[in-house]
Amino acid sequence: MTLVKEAPVRPAGKRSAPPAAGRRGRRRENLAGYLFMSPWLAGFLLLTAGPMIASLYYAFTSYNLFTPPKWVGLDNFTTMFQDPRWQKSVEVTLKYVVVATPLKLLLALGVALLLAQKRRGQGLYRAAFYMPSLIGASVSVGFVWRALFSDDAIVDRTQKVFGLDVGGWIGNPDYVLYALVALSIWQFGAPMVIFLAGLKQVPQELYEAAEVDGAGPLRRFWNITLPMISPVLFFNVLLESIHAFQVFGSAYVVSDTRCGPADATLVYTCYLYQKGFKEAQMGFASAMAWTLVIAVALVTAVLFWSQKKWVHYEEAAK
Amino acid sequence: MTTATTPVVRAEGERRRAGSIAWHAGALLVLAVVLYPVIWVVGASFKPSKDIIASLDLLPTEPVWANFSGLADGISGISIGSFFWNSLVYAVLAVIGVVLSSSLTAYAFAKIRFAGRNLLFTLMIGTLLLPYHVLLIPQYVLFRNLELTDTLVPLVAGKFLATEAFFVFLMVQFMRGLPRELDEAAKLDGCGHLRTYWSIVLPLSRPAIITSAIFTFINAWNDFMGPLIYLNTPEKYTVSLGLMMFRDQEGISNYGSMIAMSLVALVPVIAFFMAFQRYLIDGMATSGLKG
Numbered sequence: 001m002t003l004v005k006e007a008p009v010r011p012a013g014k015r016s017a018p019p020a021a022g023r024r025g026r027r028r029e030n031l032a033g034y035l036f037m038s039p040w041l042a043g044f045l046l047l048t049a050g051p052m053i054a055s056l057y058y059a060f061t062s063y064n065l066f067t068p069p070k071w072v073g074l075d076n077f078t079t080m081f082q083d084p085r086w087q088k089s090v091e092v093t094l095k096y097v098v099v100a101t102p103l104k105l106l107l108a109l110g111v112a113l114l115l116a117q118k119r120r121g122q123g124l125y126r127a128a129f130y131m132p133s134l135i136g137a138s139v140s141v142g143f144v145w146r147a148l149f150s151d152d153a154i155v156d157r158t159q160k161v162f163g164l165d166v167g168g169w170i171g172n173p174d175y176v177l178y179a180l181v182a183l184s185i186w187q188f189g190a191p192m193v194i195f196l197a198g199l200k201q202v203p204q205e206l207y208e209a210a211e212v213d214g215a216g217p218l219r220r221f222w223n224i225t226l227p228m229i230s231p232v233l234f235f236n237v238l239l240e241s242i243h244a245f246q247v248f249g250s251a252y253v254v255s256d257t258r259c260g261p262a263d264a265t266l267v268y269t270c271y272l273y274q275k276g277f278k279e280a281q282m283g284f285a286s287a288m289a290w291t292l293v294i295a296v297a298l299v300t301a302v303l304f305w306s307q308k309k310w311v312h313y314e315e316a317a318k
Numbered sequence: 319m320t321t322a323t324t325p326v327v328r329a330e331g332e333r334r335r336a337g338s339i340a341w342h343a344g345a346l347l348v349l350a351v352v353l354y355p356v357i358w359v360v361g362a363s364f365k366p367s368k369d370i371i372a373s374l375d376l377l378p379t380e381p382v383w384a385n386f387s388g389l390a391d392g393i394s395g396i397s398i399g400s401f402f403w404n405s406l407v408y409a410v411l412a413v414i415g416v417v418l419s420s421s422l423t424a425y426a427f428a429k430i431r432f433a434g435r436n437l438l439f440t441l442m443i444g445t446l447l448l449p450y451h452v453l454l455i456p457q458y459v460l461f462r463n464l465e466l467t468d469t470l471v472p473l474v475a476g477k478f479l480a481t482e483a484f485f486v487f488l489m490v491q492f493m494r495g496l497p498r499e500l501d502e503a504a505k506l507d508g509c510g511h512l513r514t515y516w517s518i519v520l521p522l523s524r525p526a527i528i529t530s531a532i533f534t535f536i537n538a539w540n541d542f543m544g545p546l547i548y549l550n551t552p553e554k555y556t557v558s559l560g561l562m563m564f565r566d567q568e569g570i571s572n573y574g575s576m577i578a579m580s581l582v583a584l585v586p587v588i589a590f591f592m593a594f595q596r597y598l599i600d601g602m603a604t605s606g607l608k609g
Contacts, residue, residue, distance in 0.1 A: 032511045033432025039419035040442065040486065043479025048445055051456035058455065065459070111348055117341060125345050127595045129352055134598070135587050138540040139558045140580035143565070144359045147577070153371045154358075186352065190602055197603035246449050249542045253562070269451055277547060282455050289452040296449050 058286035065280050076287035086288070088263050089271040096177060096267060097244040100184040105236055108188040112195035113225075126196065130189035141183070142253030146170055149179040149254075173264035176255050180265055183250050191236040198232030199225070227312040234311045238303050245296055248273065268292060363581045367574035385574035389582070393564050396552050398579065401560030408470055408545075408556055409538040415477030416485055416534040417527055423480045424489030424523075425515045429501055439490075446483045458547060472548045473541070477534070485530040488605060492526035493519055529601030532594045536587050557583045 034041065059076060061069035080086050115126055135141055149155050151168030159166065169175035206224050215223065226233075248269040255265040259274075268288070276285030354376075362370045364381035373379075389398050426432070427439055461472040480486055496519065504514045520527070542558045549555055552563060561583060564576050591598065 030432040033426045033430040036426035037423045040423040040480035043481040047481050051453040054456035139561045140583045143580045144355050193599050193602045292449050293452050
């Protein structure tokens with residue numbers, strides 16, 4: 001946690017110039033700067049900016065990898081919007097984002113509040129809760145999930161005790177997406193740790209003052225904790241929803257490799273993968289990718305716009 | 319303590335103890351749910367295949383080794399060790415690439431004042447939010463045209479070119495926090511940037527570098543989409559693809575070995591996590607506060 005305190009964000013480029021920096025010195029600094037960052041610069045041009053331009057071009061072409069791309073204008077987009085499977089993938093993805101993200105963050109915040117109290121074994125709990133965030137992305141855990149949620153396995157049997165017989169979530173189109181949601185929620189450790197770091201920054205005097213004024217725990221949470229951690233909450237909402245839009249591995253492994261049954265877990269990127277790499281429709285897949293970029297950009301913009309209303313930045317904070 | 323404790327103090331102490339018990343009960347309950355799948359996979363790997371789904375017991379009634387010894391046969395003539403070796407090579411190369419390229423780039427952003435720095439930094443941060451999928455297809459076309467598919471090059475090239483903005487960002491934030499007096503003193507002593515980077519900033523940035531290295535290793539080890547798209551020959555498959563192959567070939571009949579291999583595949587990640595969890599958790603926490 002020392003990192004947090006010792007590294008205040010310093011506005012870049014606002015420092016006074018070193019005394020000896022003449023024009024030659026400045027030119028040398030420029031050269032050194034570009035030399036040091038040449039790996040990133042090369043990577044940015046070759047693997048990010050270049051490909052972005054290429055995929056924008058492909059989005060307006062018909063391209064199967066074997067013959068050169070053929071310009072088709074907006075065809076990919078019009079076909080895409082009318083494609084029932086594409087519509088299904090949008091629906092599935094939105095459902096996943098809207099259900100998984102708030103639940104995951106709620107659990108993360110709840111556990112962070114629990115762990116923010118000074119108790120014995122705090123560090124141990126924190127570590128244990130964080131672990132799923134690291135192993136959750138692996139194919140191994142995908143298999144485990146399949147086993148836990150399949151017909152007659154633990155989840156199914158527990159449900160039967162309550163009289164709910166669905167025959168396992170994995171094979172049931174109405175339930176299988178929620179197995180993925182559960183897998184996402186299970187990885188609540190990463191946002192939890194960020195919440196914890198935020199909670200540690202809240203000045204204790206505020207709580208003491210509020211207590212003197214007779215504010216109960218609920219009121220203290222609502223009027224002190226929540227506003228004080230709102231920047232961290234904002235960061236978590238932003239990051240987790242963007243990640244949720246891009247879910248792939250778990251949908252591919254946990255349901256079957258076709259993201260079924262009955263396209264029930266056909267998340268956006270799974271359809272993109274099928275179109276691009278199974279059917280070699282690179283143009284269509286690129287159009288899909290750009291639509292995703294626009295959707296993510298919109299969500300980001302809306303979140304940034306909304307933060308004026310609910311994110312509290314302390315002006316005086318250093 | 320033993321003598322006159324007033325009733326008020328005693329009541330306070332009891333209330334605190336009750337609070338503590340409630341706290342631990344709550345934390346343990348969450349812990350039980352969170353760790354259940356992990357314990358389940360350990361138990362299941364020692365169960366006979368037919369019991370894995372059907373048995374409700376967390377641990378096997380009579381542990382069997384067959385699931386693990388079955389792994390020695392490999393999958394359609396490929397030994398399990400081959401998958402692990404491929405994953406190891408991928409992960410180690412990824413770590414070397416990320417640490418080298420990201421620390422150099424971070425040094426430039428944090429310690430050198432050059433024209434265009436702010437604009438480039440904004441671009442770098444922007445790539446953090448960019449969905450990877452928009453780059454997937456053109457990158458695939460690029461590497462295919464270079465005839466580099468079915469090699470590790472497409473998987474690690476980006477790591478050597480600092481495309482993982484998260485780690486650059488982590489290191490920049492860390493390097494900015496280092497006392498400026500240090501590199502100014504080095505400059506007065508006649509150190510160039512290369513010297514300052516190598517002898518002063520890099521050693522001091524160890525926590526950020528270790529965090530990035532461990533995250534990179536684990537991400538590469540878990541990576542599924544990259545190998546799925548780029549690797550075609552089973553001999554070159556990483557553990558993730560090996561597991562999928564196992565499932566496709568053996569299916570439900572050999573559930574035990576599949577679960578055993580899942581467990582073995584998790585071992586490096588869990589071991590890394592246990593050894594370095596402090597760094598990982600602090601690294602994660604730092605990134606959130608700087609967003």
